[in-house]
Amino acid sequence: MPEPLGLDHTIYQHSPLPGRPDWALPNSEKIAVAVVVYIEDVPDGLPDRENFDPRLWDAFVRLGSASRARALYEYGNNVGVFRILDALDRLGVKPTLAVNSCIPTKRPQLAEHLLGKGFEVAGHNRNAFDYMTSRMGVEGQKTLIDSSLTDLEAWTGERPQGWFSQGFAQSHRTVDLLHDAGVRYFSDYGNDDQPYLVRSEPTLVSVPNQSQWDDVEMMGIRRVPAWEYQDTVIRAFDQLAGESTPESARVFGLHLHPWVAAMPHHIKYVEAALEHIIGTSGVWQAPVGAIAEQFASRSSSPLTIAR
Amino acid sequence: MVEFASPPMIERPAVRWPGGARVAVWLIPNIEYYELSPIPNQATDPYPRNPIPEFLEYGNIDYGSRVGVYRLFDVLDKFEVPVTCSLNMGVPDRFPEIKEAIAARDWEIMSHGLYNTRYHWGLSYNEEREVILETIASVKRHFGQQMRGFFPPYGSWTENTDQILAELGITYTPDHGADDRPTRTPLDHGSLLRVPYSFDINDGIHFRRHHEVDWFVRSTIDMFDRLYEDGDASGTVMSVPLHAFYMGQPHRIGGLEEILAHFRSRTDVWFATGSEIADAYIERESTDA
Numbered sequence: 001m002p003e004p005l006g007l008d009h010t011i012y013q014h015s016p017l018p019g020r021p022d023w024a025l026p027n028s029e030k031i032a033v034a035v036v037v038y039i040e041d042v043p044d045g046l047p048d049r050e051n052f053d054p055r056l057w058d059a060f061v062r063l064g065s066a067s068r069a070r071a072l073y074e075y076g077n078n079v080g081v082f083r084i085l086d087a088l089d090r091l092g093v094k095p096t097l098a099v100n101s102c103i104p105t106k107r108p109q110l111a112e113h114l115l116g117k118g119f120e121v122a123g124h125n126r127n128a129f130d131y132m133t134s135r136m137g138v139e140g141q142k143t144l145i146d147s148s149l150t151d152l153e154a155w156t157g158e159r160p161q162g163w164f165s166q167g168f169a170q171s172h173r174t175v176d177l178l179h180d181a182g183v184r185y186f187s188d189y190g191n192d193d194q195p196y197l198v199r200s201e202p203t204l205v206s207v208p209n210q211s212q213w214d215d216v217e218m219m220g221i222r223r224v225p226a227w228e229y230q231d232t233v234i235r236a237f238d239q240l241a242g243e244s245t246p247e248s249a250r251v252f253g254l255h256l257h258p259w260v261a262a263m264p265h266h267i268k269y270v271e272a273a274l275e276h277i278i279g280t281s282g283v284w285q286a287p288v289g290a291i292a293e294q295f296a297s298r299s300s301s302p303l304t305i306a307r
Numbered sequence: 308m309v310e311f312a313s314p315p316m317i318e319r320p321a322v323r324w325p326g327g328a329r330v331a332v333w334l335i336p337n338i339e340y341y342e343l344s345p346i347p348n349q350a351t352d353p354y355p356r357n358p359i360p361e362f363l364e365y366g367n368i369d370y371g372s373r374v375g376v377y378r379l380f381d382v383l384d385k386f387e388v389p390v391t392c393s394l395n396m397g398v399p400d401r402f403p404e405i406k407e408a409i410a411a412r413d414w415e416i417m418s419h420g421l422y423n424t425r426y427h428w429g430l431s432y433n434e435e436r437e438v439i440l441e442t443i444a445s446v447k448r449h450f451g452q453q454m455r456g457f458f459p460p461y462g463s464w465t466e467n468t469d470q471i472l473a474e475l476g477i478t479y480t481p482d483h484g485a486d487d488r489p490t491r492t493p494l495d496h497g498s499l500l501r502v503p504y505s506f507d508i509n510d511g512i513h514f515r516r517h518h519e520v521d522w523f524v525r526s527t528i529d530m531f532d533r534l535y536e537d538g539d540a541s542g543t544v545m546s547v548p549l550h551a552f553y554m555g556q557p558h559r560i561g562g563l564e565e566i567l568a569h570f571r572s573r574t575d576v577w578f579a580t581g582s583e584i585a586d587a588y589i590e591r592e593s594t595d596a
Contacts, residue, residue, distance in 0.1 A: 007401070009343045014401075053356055170362050191373055212367065228521065239560065
């Protein structure tokens with residue numbers, strides 16, 4: 001019998017969840033919960049159609065006008081985001097903000113409201129049309145990553161440790177470029193219930209981006225009703241919490257885009273799901289960066305992957 | 308492309324299942340591998356959203372191989388039901404732990420081609436024949452089974468698939484949702500049996516669209532209940548196609564338990580593999596002849 005082939009790429013290694021090395025949380029909690037709020041905006045004009053999600057093209061700009069896209073982000077940034085921040089504040093949630101680096105200059109008032117609250121800020125490309133795909137040259141990708149991180153650092157005073165690729169879009173080189181740029185975790189793949197190492201020296205952790213219950217994917221694109229979104233989030237959370245053991249914890253991410261999750265007809269379902277999660281015992285609620293760091297620091301079997 | 312040449316059902320002899328069952332339940336977990344970088348310019352682009360690598364879709368599918376498949380194993384074990392695995396043969400080549408878990412359960416292997424990103428559309432007769440021969444050899448090599456059912460990857464039946472399958476002595480292929488009962492299609496040389504395989508109750512279709520698990524459970528139970536009722540006159544097949552990366556998600560796996568518990572709550576239900584269903588139907592054909 002020949003050797004197993006493994007994956008058809010070397011971007012990360014295959015790792016079945018059963019039989020993994022232990023992952024215990026700081027106080028033996030069952031599940032690490034991260035809430036990610038996306039702070040995004042679009043530039044003037046239309047996205048590069050070759051480098052953009054065709055499902056969003058249909059939803060936003062099919063009519064040849066970027067007006068709808070701008071209106072959605074206007075709603076998210078001027079109205080919706082405050083609904084979400086209120087709910088998080090009420091529940092004592094420490095979110096991670098995944099921020100397009102255009103925000104501090106494009107929306108200085110919003111940026112001011114977000115500073116000084118102790119929120120983790122993570123890199124999230126330059127704007128919501130800025131997809132990093134394999135159609136972009138390597139130099140362009142390096143510039144994208146570097147300018148995103150530098151502009152956020154100029155705003156907050158700290159270099160972001162985390163990265164959320166706009167539109168889940170990566171090239172074959174993205175992971176190595178993020179590693180080279182000093183990023184310590186990224187959250188782009190919906191392929192796991194635990195963080196895992198993808199590079200070492202220094203460690204780079206993939207924290208799952210559980211896109212099956214992403215608000216844009218579910219309510220924005222699939223148009224699943226908001227009450228089914230709530231049911232989905234609660235079912236997923238309860239299942240994962242129920243499967244965890246003291247030696248093998250799970251991670252749960254709730255990723256919220258103000259232009260979808262904070263719509264007045266959506267928000268109460270989002271709030272109800274969050275209340276359920278935060279009201280469950282055995283939850284370690286923390287920013288994604290803290291979860292990634294805790295994971296990397298206790299990891300007993302660092303991976304090395306040929307570059 | 309694919310010929311369906313069955314007479315109207317009211318003209319057919321009644322189907323009778325073993326033990327007088329009204330409905331045969333056919334459970335078909337699809338365990339698939341999508342290549343991150345498939346052969347370019349095929350008839351369908353598996354990743355239409357973005358250029359390769361497209362990690363939104365790939366990540367969802369990879370979830371099945373890392374996590375989701377084990378939830379399917381757990382639930383199907385719990386109900387102790389016969390299972391037919393629709394298997395991309397790249398999976399046992401790549402993931403020995405999944406291969407061993409399938410082999411330990413003695414599931415029937417219905418080959419689902421090599422990879423779900425290698426379509427049969429566009430293959431010549433001989434090319435497609437070579438691929439199918441390769442999957443027959445792979446099922447034998449990995450599982451020691453003589454492959455009896457074949458389901459082209461991604462449902463990519465060509466105008467030649469049925470004839471090739473018949474020539475190679477394959478017993479059955481899924482019917483793509485054409486009937487509630489097995490049907491036989493005459494071909495230029497021989498014939499091929501189709502076993503009902505729903506594309507309407509199919510997690511791989513629903514969960515890409517507007518529906519979530521409650522809808523899926525209710526619709527599946529509604530389908531079962533009607534097939535159960537109609538199975539009194541002539542036995543029916545309730546197929547439940549599943550995917551490790553969809554039904555194996557944490558918010559959906561409970562739905563599979565609800566579905567199986569409903570099936571179990573009825574008498575006169577025959578849980579069977581694809582081959583068992585095909586053989587029972589073939590036996591009935593020979594009696595009627």
